[in-house]
Every structure is written in structure tokens, then in C-alpha cells.
Amino acid sequence: MSSRTEQHPADLAGAYALHALDADDTATFEAHLAESERARIEAAELNDTAVALGLAVAPVQPSAAVKANLMSLLASTPQLPPLPRVAGPDPADAAASAVATTAAPTTPGVLGTPPATAKGLSADAPSAVADIRSRNGAANSRHRSAPATERAQARWFQRPAQIMLAAAAAVALFVGGTFLGQTLNTNQFASQQASGLAQINAANDSQRAATTTADGQEATLVWSNKLGISAVLVDNLPVLPSDQDYQLWYINGEGAASAGTFDSSGDSTAWRVLDGTMHAGDQVGLTVEPSGGSDQPTTDPILAFQS
Amino acid sequence: MLDLMTVDSAGDLAPPAPATKEELLARVAHGDQSAFGELYDQIAPRVLGLVKRLLVDHAQSEEVTQEIFLEIWQSAARYEPTRGGASTWILTMAHRRAVDRIRSSQAGRDRDTKIGIRDLAVAYDHVAETVEVRIEHERVEKAMTRLTQLQRQAVSLAYYGGFSHSEVADMLHIPLGTVKTRLRDGLIRLRDELGVAS
CATH class of the missing domain: 1.10.10.10 (Winged helix-like DNA-binding domain superfamily/Winged helix DNA-binding domain)
Structure with a gap:
């Protein structure tokens, strides 16, 4: 009889190619792949076989919105550098084709990540934002492949597509997919913002309120009381002179607290996740302030939401 | 003879012979958005077909398809032609993502x-x-x-x-x-x- 412990890792090759393994078995099998070229060749062949099954499925045409959303996201979505050619044990590292495409972080021999570590990585969802930070830092400085850097990149790689996509879905949902990220100065800030927006959208208590400015621009507040965060999205918010900024405020019985500044390109959707913590019942206000922002609002709000 | 300069300013719309997916991926790796659009047109129906096969729900399948293409954009530089065709790379990613969605979502477990x-x-x-x-x-x-x-x-x-x-x-x-x-x-x-x- 076959008990789990008696099985040879090679037996997992089929289930691996079909993505039918859990994390533990995946790690076990990838450790096996790292040691055996024969196993890597088999894994690559079985992966190709699985793809043949996929090519036999009838195509389905996506709605036009899918492409439109994607195209609008490209400019603000960072691209990863090629995997460095770390003293590759053998160029016929064919199995990695299956692995690298999907789960780069756990590719043995390519990233130099031991399976045990890889397993740990895939479990730490809460650190997604931190991962993004470290990843962006690594990408920007373009260090050569120190293993730690690679791991950081790999960690980042594992999640951001979901985060960015969730953000994309959120923006598309609220404002019709015109996200251009024009208010965002750096990738890191953009990632934090996108992540925040995604979290709000994904929260099971996510709420929204809509209003218009005096000039008729449509504005939306989305928030999660549970997470204590919110974001404001405004269509076609006018460009400000360089000596002014838009500033957001949380307003409650204790007064107004600054929640960050931003600017607008004027012809698309400006949005920002607010700094600080939102408390249930807070009002959210938007004012025009001198560049850099003020300690307290100095003008009448052009927008006010009641959460 | 066609003068290239006379091509419509949106001239990436209709090249005489469609570029291969491998060529397109190489351009995508360098940030070429029009190549990405072309690659999308070529293979998105295949991706959605496969994803929907697993997820059944159309809206969710389109969502995952977006995820997959964003991942293609992000990691195009990591595609290595010597390890297989672009379709293989993309459909492997698509299947993996669909499975991930099933495993991670209540919707998946409820199937x-x-x-x-x-x-x-x-x-x-x-x-x-x-x-x-x-x-x-x-x-x-x-x-x-x-x-x-x-x-x-x-x-x-x-x-x-x-x-x-x-x-x-x-x-x-x-x-x-x-x-x-x-x-x-x-x-x-x-x-x-x-x-x-x-």
C-alpha cells in the first residue's frame, strides 16, 4: 500500500504539471527537481502535455473592457528585470520553464531559494506591502543578484499582480477604468497607494459614497471601517497652479486632521488613499491649499463626504 | 512601393504579417504597449477559454484573465524562448492562476x-x-x-x-x-x- 511517506518524489510529477499539489508537496517536488536533470526534463514534457490539454479548450472572447483596463494600467505597472543567470547548474534547466512561469520564487537553482524558505514565503500574505517596498527598492537600484535581493524580488513578484489588479478592478469599478496614476510620484508610493485601494475594495465591509464638486466633477469616497482606510477618486479634477495642492482631511468632533496632498492632471481620474486612520463616522473633506499642504484647512472644502 | 512614412500614425494597427507571440513577448519585455495589445488579441481568447473552463463564472474568469495579462506584462523579461513557446508559457501561467483562484476563493470552494x-x-x-x-x-x-x-x-x-x-x-x-x-x-x-x- 502506498502511504505518503513511502512515495518517491518522482511520483508527484504528474500532479505537479497539473498544478494539483499543495504547497508542501510542491516544495518536496521542486527539491527533487533541483537534484535531478531527468526529473526536470520529465517535468517540462509533462508541462507541455498539460498545455496541450489547455489548447484543446474552446476559446472565449473577453469583453472589450478587459483589454481597455489592462492597457490603461500598463504605464503604472512596473516590469521586472530578467532573471539573472546565476551560475546555472545546467542550461537544460528545462523544468524551470514550468516553474519560472508560475512560481518563480520557488524555482530551485534559479533563485537559489531553498524549498523550505520558499514555502515560508508563500505563506506570508500580510507582508505584501512590505514586499512591494523591498522589491521596488531592489529594482530601482538594480543590484546584481545577491540572493537576498533575488528573494526580495521574488517575494514581491508573487503578489503584486494581484494587488495591482485588484486596484485596477477597483478603479475600473468606480470610475470606468481611466486610471493613469498621474498623481503618483514614485513606484513605491504608487504601490502603496494601489495596495491600499485594493485592500479597501477587497474588504468585506467596503462602502462607497458619491457626490459632485461645485463645478460638477464626479467624486467617490470608498472606505472600510474595519481597516480604517479610505480613498477619494475624482474625475477631471482641474489642474492647480504649481503653488497649490489638493489636500484631504479627516474631520470629526476633534477637528480636522490632514490626510495627505495630491495634484491632478485635470483630464482623467485623480485618486488618493488617505493617510492616517479613518474612524467610523468621520467626514472626509478636500480643500485647495498652498503647495505642501496646511496644518488646518484654510479654504472651504470643494468636496465633503460623510462616511 | 509603400512608403513607411505614409503609414497611418497609429501604424502599429496592421502589420502585413502578424508578429509571432515570441517576438511580441520580446517587445513587451521592453515596455512596448502596442506589442502587448497585439499579443493580447492573439491569445486572450485562449486564456479566457481555459480559465473559464476551470472557474465557470464568466466575470471571475475575466478578472483572472486580467491578472494573468498583467503578470505577462510584468514578467515578460523572464520568458526564455529556449525553454518553450510563448503559448506554453502563457497557458501554464493561466492554468496556475486559475487554480490559485479556485484554492483561495470561497467561490472556488463552493463549486x-x-x-x-x-x-x-x-x-x-x-x-x-x-x-x-x-x-x-x-x-x-x-x-x-x-x-x-x-x-x-x-x-x-x-x-x-x-x-x-x-x-x-x-x-x-x-x-x-x-x-x-x-x-x-x-x-x-x-x-x-x-x-x-x-
């Missing part, structure tokens, strides 16, 4: 296992839209007939149903170890029948 059982009929209920797909259908269908029933069931449930090997074991009432060997033996048989070799 009635009957969906999987129904899938044993192997996805050929659709009329193939193109000759290419029809030929591929027939090839795979024929290869599938060379498997034992248990191999065929296990492979179909895992690939088209997105079920894990332990779920397959539960559904077919066979030990996990048996499922593993059936999946491997089944895929090896398919590989040989389909003439897949690297």
Missing part, C-alpha cells in the same frame, strides 16, 4: 463537485471555433481514449476541474498515492500519444 464530474465528459461540448482548435480537440480527445478510465478521470478532474490531488482522491474514492501515480502515468501516456518531447 459543486458535480462540475468536476460533469467535466469528465472532457470539455468537448463546445463547437470549436477555429480549425486549429478543432484539430487540437480531436488530437487530445483521441489521445485521451488511450488512457485507462481512471487515468482519464484523474487527469480531467485535475486539469479541467482544477481539483487538487487529494480532492481527486476523495471524488474518485481512491487512495492519494494511487491518484499520484494515475496522474503521472496518464500524463506520460498523453505525452507519448501527443508526441510532446522537449
Whole structure:
């Protein structure tokens, strides 16, 4: 009889190619792949076989919105550098084709990540934002492949597509997919913002309120009381002179607290996740302030939401 | 002779011969958005077809398809042509993502296992839209007939149903170890029948 412990890792090759393994078995099998070229060749062949099954499925045409959303996201979505050619044990590292495409972080021999570590990585969802930070830092400085850097990149790689996509879905949902990220100065800030927006959208208590400015621009507040965060999205918010900024405020019985500044390109959707913590019942206000922002609002709000 | 300079300013719309997916991916890796659009047009229906096969729900499948293409954009530089064609790279990613969605979402867990059982009929209920797909259908269908029933069931449930090997074991009432060997033996048989070799 076959008990789990008696099985040879090679037996997992089929289930691996079909993505039918859990994390533990995946790690076990990838450790096996790292040691055996024969196993890597088999894994690559079985992966190709699985793809043949996929090519036999009838195509389905996506709605036009899918492409439109994607195209609008490209400019603000960072691209990863090629995997460095770390003293590759053998160029016929064919199995990695299956692995690298999907789960780069756990590719043995390519990233130099031991399976045990890889397993740990895939479990730490809460650190997604931190991962993004470290990843962006690594990408920007373009260090050569120190293993730690690679791991950081790999960690980042594992999640951001979901985060960015969730953000994309959120923006598309609220404002019709015109996200251009024009208010965002750096990738890191953009990632934090996108992540925040995604979290709000994904929260099971996510709420929204809509209003218009005096000039008729449509504005939306989305928030999660549970997470204590919110974001404001405004269509076609006018460009400000360089000596002014838009500033957001949380307003409650204790007064107004600054929640960050931003600017607008004027012809698309400006949005920002607010700094600080939102408390249930807070009002959210938007004012025009001198560049850099003020300690307290100095003008009448052009927008006010009641959460 | 056509003067290139006379090409419409949106001249990337219609090159005389469509670029291969591999060429497009190489351009995408350098941030070429129009190449990305072209690649999307070429393969998005395949991606959505596969994802929807697993997820069933159309809206969710489109969401995952977006995720997949964003990942293609992000990681295009990591595609290595020496390791296989672009379609293989992309469809592998697509299947992985669809499975991830099933495993991570309540919607996935809520799928009635009957969906999987129904899938044993192997996805050929659709009329193939193109000759290419029809030929591929027939090839795979024929290869599938060379498997034992248990191999065929296990492979179909895992690939088209997105079920894990332990779920397959539960559904077919066979030990996990048996499922593993059936999946491997089944895929090896398919590989040989389909003439897949690297």
C-alpha cells in the first residue's frame, strides 16, 4: 500500500504539471527537481502535455473592457528585470520553464531559494506591502543578484499582480477604468497607494459614497471601517497652479486632521488613499491649499463626504 | 512601393504579417504597449477559454484573465524562448492562476463537485471555433481514449476541474498515492500519444 511517506518524489510529477499539489508537496517536488536533470526534463514534457490539454479548450472572447483596463494600467505597472543567470547548474534547466512561469520564487537553482524558505514565503500574505517596498527598492537600484535581493524580488513578484489588479478592478469599478496614476510620484508610493485601494475594495465591509464638486466633477469616497482606510477618486479634477495642492482631511468632533496632498492632471481620474486612520463616522473633506499642504484647512472644502 | 512614412500614425494597427507571440513577448519585455495589445488579441481568447473552463463564472474568469495579462506584462523579461513557446508559457501561467483562484476563493470552494464530474465528459461540448482548435480537440480527445478510465478521470478532474490531488482522491474514492501515480502515468501516456518531447 502506498502511504505518503513511502512515495518517491518522482511520483508527484504528474500532479505537479497539473498544478494539483499543495504547497508542501510542491516544495518536496521542486527539491527533487533541483537534484535531478531527468526529473526536470520529465517535468517540462509533462508541462507541455498539460498545455496541450489547455489548447484543446474552446476559446472565449473577453469583453472589450478587459483589454481597455489592462492597457490603461500598463504605464503604472512596473516590469521586472530578467532573471539573472546565476551560475546555472545546467542550461537544460528545462523544468524551470514550468516553474519560472508560475512560481518563480520557488524555482530551485534559479533563485537559489531553498524549498523550505520558499514555502515560508508563500505563506506570508500580510507582508505584501512590505514586499512591494523591498522589491521596488531592489529594482530601482538594480543590484546584481545577491540572493537576498533575488528573494526580495521574488517575494514581491508573487503578489503584486494581484494587488495591482485588484486596484485596477477597483478603479475600473468606480470610475470606468481611466486610471493613469498621474498623481503618483514614485513606484513605491504608487504601490502603496494601489495596495491600499485594493485592500479597501477587497474588504468585506467596503462602502462607497458619491457626490459632485461645485463645478460638477464626479467624486467617490470608498472606505472600510474595519481597516480604517479610505480613498477619494475624482474625475477631471482641474489642474492647480504649481503653488497649490489638493489636500484631504479627516474631520470629526476633534477637528480636522490632514490626510495627505495630491495634484491632478485635470483630464482623467485623480485618486488618493488617505493617510492616517479613518474612524467610523468621520467626514472626509478636500480643500485647495498652498503647495505642501496646511496644518488646518484654510479654504472651504470643494468636496465633503460623510462616511 | 509603400512608403513607411505614409503609414497611418497609429501604424502599429496592421502589420502585413502578424508578429509571432515570441517576438511580441520580446517587445513587451521592453515596455512596448502596442506589442502587448497585439499579443493580447492573439491569445486572450485562449486564456479566457481555459480559465473559464476551470472557474465557470464568466466575470471571475475575466478578472483572472486580467491578472494573468498583467503578470505577462510584468514578467515578460523572464520568458526564455529556449525553454518553450510563448503559448506554453502563457497557458501554464493561466492554468496556475486559475487554480490559485479556485484554492483561495470561497467561490472556488463552493463549486459543486458535480462540475468536476460533469467535466469528465472532457470539455468537448463546445463547437470549436477555429480549425486549429478543432484539430487540437480531436488530437487530445483521441489521445485521451488511450488512457485507462481512471487515468482519464484523474487527469480531467485535475486539469479541467482544477481539483487538487487529494480532492481527486476523495471524488474518485481512491487512495492519494494511487491518484499520484494515475496522474503521472496518464500524463506520460498523453505525452507519448501527443508526441510532446522537449
